[in-house]
Amino acid sequence: MDATASKDELGGPPTQPAISATHRAIEAVWRIESARVIAGLTRLVRDVGTAEELAQDALVAALEQWPVAGVPRNPGAWLMAVGKRRAIDLIRRKERLERKQAQLGHELAPGTAPKATGGVPGPQAATATDDIGDDLLGLIFTACHPVLSTEARLALTLRLIGGLTTDEIARAFLASEPAIAQRIVRAKRTLAGAHVPFDVPRDDELARRLPSVLEVIYLIFNEGYSATAGDDWMRPELCGEALRLGRIVAELLPAEPEVQGLVALMEIQASRIRARTGPSGEPILLLDQNRGRWDQMLIRRGLTALARAERLGGANGSYALQAAIAACHARAGAPEDTDWARIASLYGTLAQRSASPVVELNRAVAVSMADGPEAGLALVDQLTDAPALRGYHLLPSVRGDLLSKLGRPDEARTEFERAAAMTRNERERALLMERANAAGQT
C-alpha cells in the first residue's frame, strides 16, 4: 500500500497537504487495525487471501472517502463494516453461482441430487461470533501454519499481523519486492490448497502448533538483532516488531508459559541493544559492555514476564530457560557479580531438554567461570568430535581461551588460529588473530 502522497509536489491543488495528512492517518489506522479486520473477515470467508483482498478493498474505500468526509470516529469499525459488506456480497455471488451450477448439473443429469453448498457459510455467520481476540489468534496460527515453509511463515506473519507492506518486508529480509510478493501469494495459495481450517487450536493441538508461532516470532527478532551496520533502518525495527507480536500473543494466550518465556527472552536481549556495539560499530561482548547503557525498563519487563512464565509452571521451557540465563546477566550489576553456577545449571537443564552441542559448549563456558578453566576444558574436550560443531569457530575459540587461562600458550595459539581460519566475519578474524599473537608472546 502506498498511502503517502508526495508533499513536495509542485502546483498541486491547495487541498494537497490536507489529503496527504489524511493519507498518513489512514496508513497509521491500517497499521493498527489491519490484522483485526483481516482476521474478522477470514472468519467470514474462510480464506486469508480473500480476506486480505476484501480488507484492501475497504482500505481503498477509506482512501477515497476519508480525505473528503474526514476520518471516522471509530476507523477500525468503519473498515470492518465495509469489508464485511463486501464479503457478504461475495458470498451471495458465490452462492448464486453454486445454485446455478447445481441446477445446471441437475438438468444435465436428472436423478442426481443437487450439490450441497457446503463450505461457504451464509451471511448470518457475520454476527455469529465477535470475538476479536479469537479471530486474531486464528489468523496468527494460520500465518504460522506448519504446511508453510519457515520463510513463508515469516513473510505472511509480518504482512497479515504486523501490517507491514511488501516493500518493508523485502527491505527487512534484504530480498527483492517481487520475490516477497511472490512468496506471500504462494503461501496464501498453499493455505487455500491445504484447506487449512481457520480456528484457534485447542489443548493438544495448541501444544503442537504453538512452537511454530513462537519460532516465527523469535526468528523475526533475531533477523533484527543480528542486522549488520549500514543496513536499512527496517532491519533493527524487526526487533521491535517481534516484541510487539510476542506481547500480542502473550495477551491473547495469558496461560501459556512459553509465550511469556519468549517475551522475557526478547525483552532482556533487546535491553542490551544500546550497549552491544562500540563507536565504530565493533561488537562489544556481553562481559565488556557498559551496563549503564542497558535498558532497565526492558530488563524489568523481561523479569516480570519471566516470573509469570515460572508462576505458570513453565520454568523449564526452552525459551524460559534461555530467558532465565539472560536474566542472570541482567541482574548482575557488574560482570564479577554474575551467578555462573546458576547459569551452568540452567544450561544443564536446557541440555537435557534438547541435546545440543552448542548448549553444551555454553555450559562448559559457564562451568569454567564458576569452577575454573580446568573444569570447563574437560567439558569442551568432550565436544571436539561433535559433528554439529565441525567448522564452528567458537569451539576452538573457547578452547583457546581456556588453554590460555591454564598457561598453555602454544596450544592456545593453535586454537585461536584455527578459529580465525573458520570465521567469515572479518572483525572477528582480526580479534582472534590478535589473541593468537598475544598467546604466542607469553
Place this chain on the structure above:
Amino acid sequence: MRFMIILKSDERTEAGQLPTEQELTEMGNYNEELVKAGVMLAGEGLQPSSKGARVRFSGGNTTVTDGPFSETKELIAGFWLIQAKSKDEAVEWVKRVPIGADQETEIEIRQVFEAEDFGDAYTPEVREQEDRLRAQVEANQQ
C-alpha cells in the same frame, strides 16, 4: 521507535481531584487496548505539582522550590511510553485517548532517542549468516 505521550495538567488534576469511576474505566479500557496491541511499554499518572518540587541550577548552585506551580497548562499530569512504527501511528493512538467532551486539554507526543539515532556508530554489526543456529556462546555473547 518509541514515543513518550505526555498528558498535560488542568485545573482538576492540579487540584488533586481524582477521576470519576467512569473516567477510570475508560482509561483502563484504553490502556488495555494499548497492552493488547503490544505497544504499551509503561505509563503512569502523576500527583499534582503541589506534591512535587523543582530544583533550579544556576551558576553552579541549586535552589529548591516546592510545588505547587502556577503555569497549569505547562505541567505534566501523566505519561505513556509506547512503541510505534511511526509518529503517525503514535498520533493515531493518542487520538483514541478517552478525553471527555467537556474537557480541554493537550497531549504532547515526543520521540525517544534510540541507539540508531546516534548514527551508524551504534548499529549492531555482528552477523554470522552461516550460523543459523543463532548460537551465542556465553563468553562470546553480546
